[in-house]
Amino acid sequence: MVLIHRITDILESLGVDPSTMTNGDLDVFSPVTGEILASVATDTPAAVTEKISAAQLAFREWRSVPAPRRGELVRLLGEKLRAHKDALGALVTIECGKILTEGLGEVQEMIDICDFAVGLSRQLYGLTIASERPGHRMSEYWLPIGPVGVISAFNFPVAVWSWNAAVALVCGNTVIWKPSEKTPLTAIACQQLFLSAAAEFGDAPKNLSTLIIGDGSIGAKLVSNRGVPLISATGSTEMGRKVGPVVAERFGRSILELGGNNGFIVCPSANLDMALTATVFGAVGTAGQRCTSTRRLFVHDSIYREFLSRLKKAYASISIGDPMNSENLVGPLIDSDAFNAMQTALRNASQAGGKVHGGERVHESKFPDAYYVRPALVEMGSQKQSVQTETFAPVLYVYSYSDFADVLSLHNDVPQGLSSAIFTNNLSEAENFISPLGSDCGIANINIGTSGAEIGGAFGGEKDTGGGRESGSDAWKGYMRRLTSTTNYSTELPLAQGVRFTLSED
Numbered sequence: 298m299v300l301i302h303r304i305t306d307i308l309e310s311l312g313v314d315p316s317t318m319t320n321g322d323l324d325v326f327s328p329v330t331g332e333i334l335a336s337v338a339t340d341t342p343a344a345v346t347e348k349i350s351a352a353q354l355a356f357r358e359w360r361s362v363p364a365p366r367r368g369e370l371v372r373l374l375g376e377k378l379r380a381h382k383d384a385l386g387a388l389v390t391i392e393c394g395k396i397l398t399e400g401l402g403e404v405q406e407m408i409d410i411c412d413f414a415v416g417l418s419r420q421l422y423g424l425t426i427a428s429e430r431p432g433h434r435m436s437e438y439w440l441p442i443g444p445v446g447v448i449s450a451f452n453f454p455v456a457v458w459s460w461n462a463a464v465a466l467v468c469g470n471t472v473i474w475k476p477s478e479k480t481p482l483t484a485i486a487c488q489q490l491f492l493s494a495a496a497e498f499g500d501a502p503k504n505l506s507t508l509i510i511g512d513g514s515i516g517a518k519l520v521s522n523r524g525v526p527l528i529s530a531t532g533s534t535e536m537g538r539k540v541g542p543v544v545a546e547r548f549g550r551s552i553l554e555l556g557g558n559n560g561f562i563v564c565p566s567a568n569l570d571m572a573l574t575a576t577v578f579g580a581v582g583t584a585g586q587r588c589t590s591t592r593r594l595f596v597h598d599s600i601y602r603e604f605l606s607r608l609k610k611a612y613a614s615i616s617i618g619d620p621m622n623s624e625n626l627v628g629p630l631i632d633s634d635a636f637n638a639m640q641t642a643l644r645n646a647s648q649a650g651g652k653v654h655g656g657e658r659v660h661e662s663k664f665p666d667a668y669y670v671r672p673a674l675v676e677m678g679s680q681k682q683s684v685q686t687e688t689f690a691p692v693l694y695v696y697s698y699s700d701f702a703d704v705l706s707l708h709n710d711v712p713q714g715l716s717s718a719i720f721t722n723n724l725s726e727a728e729n730f731i732s733p734l735g736s737d738c739g740i741a742n743i744n745i746g747t748s749g750a751e752i753g754g755a756f757g758g759e760k761d762t763g764g765g766r767e768s769g770s771d772a773w774k775g776y777m778r779r780l781t782s783t784t785n786y787s788t789e790l791p792l793a794q795g796v797r798f799t800l801s802e803d
């Protein structure tokens with residue numbers, strides 16, 4: 298399989314000139330074959346500073362454009378994405394290795410958030426608040442905040458940008474995007490689609506949305522720049538620990554969407570057919586490289602043996618290989634580092650008493666430079682401590698439990714708090730799971746797995762996941778500045794709290 302020819306056609310259909318992708322200093326590999334797809338030019342630190350200045354200039358114009366008109370630009374972007382869904386979805390698959398249905402699903406997620414943001418552009422509601430003073434009106438407004446820096450990871454190379462960009466743009470902000478250096482091609486393609494939407498829009502300021510390409514040192518330039526009031530960063534907790542303090546130090550705002558260590562509880566009353574499919578999709582989908590991937594499974598001991606044996610059978614039947622082939626459910630890991638991290642995690646689990654099934658490399662002779670693995674199950678049995686770290690690979694630790702209160706505390710006893718799931722038909726268990734005593738994550742699903750959230754809800758998590766929320770619900774408020782304003786339409790000047798302050802002018 299040689300992808301370089303396919304990629305040329307795909308790039309052209311997305312409006313990118315492939316000849317500009319051959320002489321740069323950053324080699325782009327496909328995890329599907331391990332071959333080099335392109336060599337793209339990276340930005341210098343000086344170029345980043347220039348792009349930030351340009352984004353500030355664009356912001357000065359864009360903030361005054363009425364929000365519903367800003368929504369029109371996002372509507373056009375959604376139309377471009379609809380028209381190019383197949384090509385962009387295929388490019389996602391080739392560049393990051395997720396199976397094609399997931400590559401297409403990712404583009405669908407972009408279309409969905411564009412639709413959401415178009416509606417939002419007419420719903421950036423404020424409040425009127427009762428004033429304690431006569432003849433006064435108090436209200437709250439939401440105003441654009443400025444350029445928004447978006448840092449995204451390889452595993453959702455395009456959707457994460459769109460959650461941030463579509464919302465930020467209707468809020469009146471400009472966007473500067475630093476994609477993962479492992480997936481610049483999909484970012485370049487999105488930028489082209491954005492530019493063609495902007496051209497159709499007509500009078501959009503230049504540099505409304507810009508791209509910076511490079512490694513962490515280039516991202517650091519964005520993060521430390523006071524001209525970027527909001528940084529929305531998706532990636533590992535380790536990355537967030539660097540980004541968060543730098544933004545806080547300059548009193549900027551950050552939306553952090555970091556690592557997960559997502560738990561899934563299967564109760565005795567659960568529909569086991571549904572629980573099985575949800576577990577396997579959650580654990581092996583995207584080759585275990587979603588921040589929402591299922592990593593820890595807790596099964597009630599009355600059904601543990603049965604469920605484990607069905608799980609093992611399901612794992613044995615999973616076909617692993619070329620992600621463009623619809624028969625395969627699992628594509629490659631992103632690179633050798635991911636493979637090595639997985640092997641280390643499995644060694645550690647085995648030393649901690651876990652019984653490992655799977656995890657070995659496959660198709661090595663066919664693709665010596667690509668890293669396909671058999672997803673791993675690790676029987677942890679009745680251990681009372683859950684694995685604390687996130688490994689971005691298809692490794693599922695399986696525990697048995699007997700007491701519901703115990704499993705809730707085992708579930709919550711990890712540093713991360715992104716997503717969680719319970720399968721039960723017992724109302725009390727379901728309600729407890731989403732009560733103050735239940736899951737401590739940002740997402741807690743009932744009879745739905747941990748991954749595959751819709752864009753309509755606010756997305757993000759607690760604890761080491763960083764606390765940020767992006768995408769739907771009222772996450773837009775994180776992309777605007779709040780203005781409280783009180784108007785006095787009386788002829789008196791009463792002070793709040795009954796304070797008296799009378800000037801004598803004679």
Ligand code: UN1
Pocket residue numbers: 406452453531586587588589747748749750751
């Ligand atoms: C991520 O892995 O960074 O809920 C995001 C999901 C997707 C988003 C994952 N909608 O699995």
